[in-house]
Amino acid sequence: MAMFFSYLYVHVPFCIRKCKYCSFYSLPYDRDLEKLYIKAILKEIEIMREIPHLLKTIYIGGGTPSCLDIHNLEKLLLNLRKNFKTTHNIEFSIEINPKTVDMQKLDLMRDFGINRLSIGVQSFNDKELLFLGRIHNSEDAINTVKLSLNKGFKNISIDLIYGIPCQTLRSWEETLNKAVNMDIRHISLYELSIEHNTKLAKEFSSKKFSLLSEDDVTYMYEFANDFLKDKGFKKYEISNFAQKGFQCSHNISYWLRKPYLGIGPSSHSFIDNKRFHNPSDLFSYAETLLNGNFAWIYDYSVDKVEGLKENIFLGLRMKEGIILKKACLLNFLKNFEKEKLLTLSGNKVRLTDKGMILSNEIFARVLLHIENCPVCKQE
Numbered sequence: 055m056a057m058f059f060s061y062l063y064v065h066v067p068f069c070i071r072k073c074k075y076c077s078f079y080s081l082p083y084d085r086d087l088e089k090l091y092i093k094a095i096l097k098e099i100e101i102m103r104e105i106p107h108l109l110k111t112i113y114i115g116g117g118t119p120s121c122l123d124i125h126n127l128e129k130l131l132l133n134l135r136k137n138f139k140t141t142h143n144i145e146f147s148i149e150i151n152p153k154t155v156d157m158q159k160l161d162l163m164r165d166f167g168i169n170r171l172s173i174g175v176q177s178f179n180d181k182e183l184l185f186l187g188r189i190h191n192s193e194d195a196i197n198t199v200k201l202s203l204n205k206g207f208k209n210i211s212i213d214l215i216y217g218i219p220c221q222t223l224r225s226w227e228e229t230l231n232k233a234v235n236m237d238i239r240h241i242s243l244y245e246l247s248i249e250h251n252t253k254l255a256k257e258f259s260s261k262k263f264s265l266l267s268e269d270d271v272t273y274m275y276e277f278a279n280d281f282l283k284d285k286g287f288k289k290y291e292i293s294n295f296a297q298k299g300f301q302c303s304h305n306i307s308y309w310l311r312k313p314y315l316g317i318g319p320s321s322h323s324f325i326d327n328k329r330f331h332n333p334s335d336l337f338s339y340a341e342t343l344l345n346g347n348f349a350w351i352y353d354y355s356v357d358k359v360e361g362l363k364e365n366i367f368l369g370l371r372m373k374e375g376i377i378l379k380k381a382c383l384l385n386f387l388k389n390f391e392k393e394k395l396l397t398l399s400g401n402k403v404r405l406t407d408k409g410m411i412l413s414n415e416i417f418a419r420v421l422l423h424i425e426n427c428p429v430c431k432q433e
């Protein structure tokens with residue numbers, strides 16, 4: 055297969071302050087580091103534009119891309135636009151956080167063709183935002199959504215978190231209610247998890263709070279499913295809900311295992327059936343590029359068995375499901391069908407709502423089967 059990609063991810067590694075629950079690679083915003091980052095990523099763009107491509111989507115994520123200084127943001131956008139070929143109806147997204155954007159930045163984003171904003175709202179409850187260590191309150195979040203709408207952005211997504219220890223079903227319902235009343239098109243829901251090496255993990259081990267019960271958290275997810283469905287937001291992936299025509303094409307490309315290129319420190323790429331990642335460390339990332347080399351570090355080639363596994367744990371996340379041709383595996387999946395966790399219709403496999411809640415368990419069992427089954431490996 056020739057090298058070619060249609061999806062581009064751009065990682066911006068800075069945040070104003072680390073949220074308590076976050077384990078992503080990000081650095082505290084710093085002007086000198088930002089300069090180094092911009093210098094390096096412009097070099098990376100110059101190198102990567104040589105790979106054949108026609109972009110259907112660009113997604114600038116982080117970190118907090120919106121905390122970049124406006125002149126540096128302009129440089130980045132200008133260089134992306136100048137160096138990569140795009141389709142006329144490209145989906146061009148950027149993640150923004152309340153308190154890090156103003157009218158000028160939003161104007162700039164729109165003028166460079168960004169047409170989808172993903173806003174890190176997380177909650178419309180101040181107590182919960184404080185618990186999470188966010189830099190904004192609910193009023194800031196509402197103002198950011200309003201400002202974005204005023205600036206003409208018609209495709210706005212917000213992220214929300216459920217399962218926060220101080221959250222109640224009532225406050226969750228209030229958050230969801232505020233969200234759907236704001237003329238946004240897409241909502242991503244994430245369950246709060248306690249990741250290693252986060253402030254939250256420390257607080258948890260020193261017993262500063264206790265977790266909600268598994269049943270309560272599951273109920274919050276189920277509640278949101280019904281609530282959002284009722285309000286016209288259709289679930290198209292385990293964590294993602296959209297009004298008609300507003301599904302995120304960029305993220306769908308990951309679940310469908312389309313080739314994509316990631317640039318910026320700690321980004322991942324999937325090209326020519328091989329997986330790569332860039333160094334997480336900004337300094338080694340920048341040094342490699344400024345010496346004129348690819349920052350890519352080769353991870354592994356995706357052979358048939360690996361591809362099958364990925365198809366399970368990525369493709370099956372989608373409501374649409376996947377087509378499976380392996381008779382042995384289809385036979386194995388009948389066990390889950392009996393438990394009403396998935397449906398099988400010919401070669402088509404789809405998780406049920408119950409299956410989506412238990413997806414991690416299902417994926418682990420299926421992957422173990424593939425690993426131990428010589429027939430699945432050979433077929």
Ligand code: SF4
Pocket residue numbers: 068069071072073076077078080116117118151174
């Ligand atoms: S803003 Fe986003 S990337 Fe930055 S620390 Fe918070 S959750 Fe992590």
